[in-house]
Amino acid sequence: MGIQRHLVFTSLCLAIVSLRLSDAALSDEPTFRAGAATSNITPPIGSDQTVGASKRQATHVHDELNARCLVLDDGQSKLALVVCDLRHISAEVVAGAKQIIERSTGIPPQCVLVSATHTHTSTGAKLEDDGEQPYYDYRAFLTRRIADGVLRAVNQLQPARIGWDVAEEPTQVFNRRWFLMPSRGPIYGAHDNIEQVDTNPGYSGLLRPAGPVDPQITFLSVQSTAGKPIALLASYGLHYVGGVPANTISADYFAMFADRMGELLGADRHQDPPFVGIMANGTSGDVNNLARYSDEELEKRGPQPKKRYQPFGKAREVAYLCADKVMQVHKSLEWHDHVKLSSLQRTLTFKRRYPTKEEVEWAEAVKAKKIKPMSTSRYSTYSTVLAYNSPEMPPTIDVVVQTHRIGDLAVAAMPFEVFAEIGLELKQRSPIQPLMNISIANGSHGYLPTPEQHRLGGYETWIGVNKVQLDASVKMVDNLVEMLGELSAKGR
Ligand SMILES: [Zn+2]
Incomplete structure (x- = not known):
């Protein structure tokens, strides 16, 4: 629609600037x-x-x-x-x-x-x-x-x-998380608990x-x-x-x-x-x-x-x-x-992750050398569990989430x-x-x-590699959808 005319100017520094004279430009629409x-x-x-x-x-x-x-x-x-x-x-x-x-x-x-x-x-x-x-x-x-x-x-x-x-x-x-064939036997978690899925579980028995x-x-x-x-x-x-x-x-x-x-x-x-x-x-x-x-x-x-x-x-x-x-x-x-362009940002306060009673008992027993852990995980050890059980760790984590609108694309x-x-x-x-x-x-x-x-x-x-309350994803998604709704309501 409309006649497009391109006027080309050469500026002193020889950069070429192309200016489009469209209906939008004539009605003071700013340049993108x-x-x-x-x-x-x-x-x-x-x-x-x-x-x-x-x-x-x-x-x-x-x-x-x-x-x-x-x-x-x-x-x-x-x-x-x-x-x-x-x-x-x-x-x-x-x-x-x-x-x-x-x-x-x-x-x-x-x-x-x-x-x-x-x-x-x-x-x-x-x-x-x-x-x-x-x-x-x-x-x-x-x-x-x-x-x-x-x-x-x-x-x-x-x-x-x-x-x-x-x-x-x-x-x-x-997807790297798998349910295994029963022939693979039980899946042990980081704290010697039994879990239902294994991450990066090899290539057979899946x-x-x-x-x-x-x-x-x-x-x-x-x-x-x-x-x-x-x-x-x-x-x-x-x-x-x-x-x-x-x-x-x-x-x-x-x-x-x-x-x-x-x-x-x-x-x-x-x-x-x-x-x-x-x-x-x-x-x-x-x-x-x-x-x-x-x-x-x-x-x-x-x-x-x-x-x-x-x-x-x-x-x-x-x-x-x-x-x-x-x-x-x-x-x-x-x-x-x-x-x-429009943007919205919120800071969400999540409760931090706390270990379960079983995890604390397991971690204390390992620390006291009463049991030897089966697990060799370096990601969520007994000391991780005890650190997350400590009252010294802050009770909440503030996280920043954003939504951006770029025309009809959202981020x-x-x-x-x-x-x-x-x-x-x-x-x-x-x-x-x-x-x-x-x-x-x-x-x-x-x-x-x-x-x-x-x-x-x-x-x-596992606690340590996951740091926030177990339902954090639900709260985050609800917030983001609400924010996207606000951006959408603003119109283009
Ligand atoms: Zn990663």
């Missing part, structure tokens, strides 16, 4: 702008204690870790979306970065989302717990670098158009997965008014891929997806400013990339060829598959010259490793469609199973 930047957050070699499962120091950097920042501006308000190549991100670092961002750009904290991808070959796993340890000020460095990234994205704001859609890649996500997966890749794309790609932000519910050599820092498949998207969108490596690809973690608390099938399914499939991968080969395969799926949908993307941000079924429920109940879920956002407070999954047991439900 977007800017993106990456900010390097790689820790120094040797100083990180938490690279990979080995918990040894990094001796090599395969690819840099970045805070990938996208800022949108509808002429009235701005929204900053930041995804960091980190395993976790602490609420304190996020709050610190937001303070600097507000000072330097005026963007208020509720309009800034900072999340971690959950790459396991990074630092950050202990940021929350090790406040006392000398961290060679990685926290301070990280805080500033995140804020710098947002400021740089603001500096690079340019007139833009935006589109969003949903692709699917169902072949790379597997009955059925304990939960679903979310195959969707929800994405938004911004390009300049001349059609040059500025950024693409996607979200997929996959823990990480791995296949990284020991003691090596890498941003995993998330960064490979980001690079590949640039290639597929035809971004020039030398374009100025550079294209920024971003892959956030969706709801992947119980989902990983290890292909597991029930015994029944294996029988049907017959013997499977065992694929061998070079280091990083698997991550690249997953990244490229996801990028291809996004690109197929991207070809017919509907572009919007202007959308409205929900949650500071946990959220189970897939929680994300699916949110998507189903959201009055704004589609919904992009981003977890490990604005903080990192452990796994978030549903009350039903807590009853089944398994690693993610």
Whole structure:
């Protein structure tokens, strides 16, 4: 509709500004702008204690870790979306970065989302717990670098158009919690209790997965008014891929997806400013990339060829598959010259997790050396149980949740490793469609199973790796749906 006229001006600095004179522009509709930047957050070699499962120091950097920042501006308000190549991100670092961002750009904290991808070959796993340890000020460095990234994205704001859609890649996500065949015998939990499901239970004797997966890749794309790609932000519910050599820092498949998207969108490596690809973690608390099938399914499939991968080969395969799926949908993307932005943030106060009477009795008996624990779990030991039983531990945990509206796309941000079924429920109940879920956002407070999954047991439900009251997911989802309702009621 309407006649589109493009007037092209060349400014003194030779930047080309394309101004669209549409009905909207004539009626004072402000210009929609977007800017993106990456900010390097790689820790120094040797100083990180938490690279990979080995918990040894990094001796090599395969690819840099970045805070990938996208800022949108509808002429009235701005929204900053930041995804960091980190395993976790602490609420304190996020709050610190937001303070600097507000000072330097005026963007208020509720309009800034900072999340971690959950790459396991990074630092950050202990940021929350090790406040006392000398961290060679990685926290301070990280805080500033995140804020710098947002400021740089603001500096690079340019007139833009935006589109969003949903692709699917169902072949790379597997629920990692399983009911086992009776032949596997009882499943022992961390405190020598018997549980109904096992996490990462090997590859045979499997009955059925304990939960679903979310195959969707929800994405938004911004390009300049001349059609040059500025950024693409996607979200997929996959823990990480791995296949990284020991003691090596890498941003995993998330960064490979980001690079590949640039290639597929035809971004020039030398374009100025550079294209920024971003892959956030969706709801992947119980989902990983290890292909597991029930015994029944294996029988049907017959013997499977065992694929061998070079280091990083698997991550690249997953990244490229996801990028291809996004690109197929991207070809017919509907572009919007202007959308409205709105954001809501709430701080939810949860009771912290308390151990059961049985767990305390078990932990005290282990401590007194009256029993020797069968379990060798290093994730929820007797000392974890006793620490959570101590009156010295604060009784509540405050967590920040956010919802953002970008035209008819909604974003929900949650500071946990959220189970897939929680994300699916949110998507189903959201009055704004589609919904992009981003977890490990604005903080990192452990796994978030549903009350039903807590009853089944398994690693993610253990005290210590789960920190909040057992029905926290119900309260969080209800709050987020209410917030999405408020954003929806505001209209476009
Ligand atoms: Zn995890």
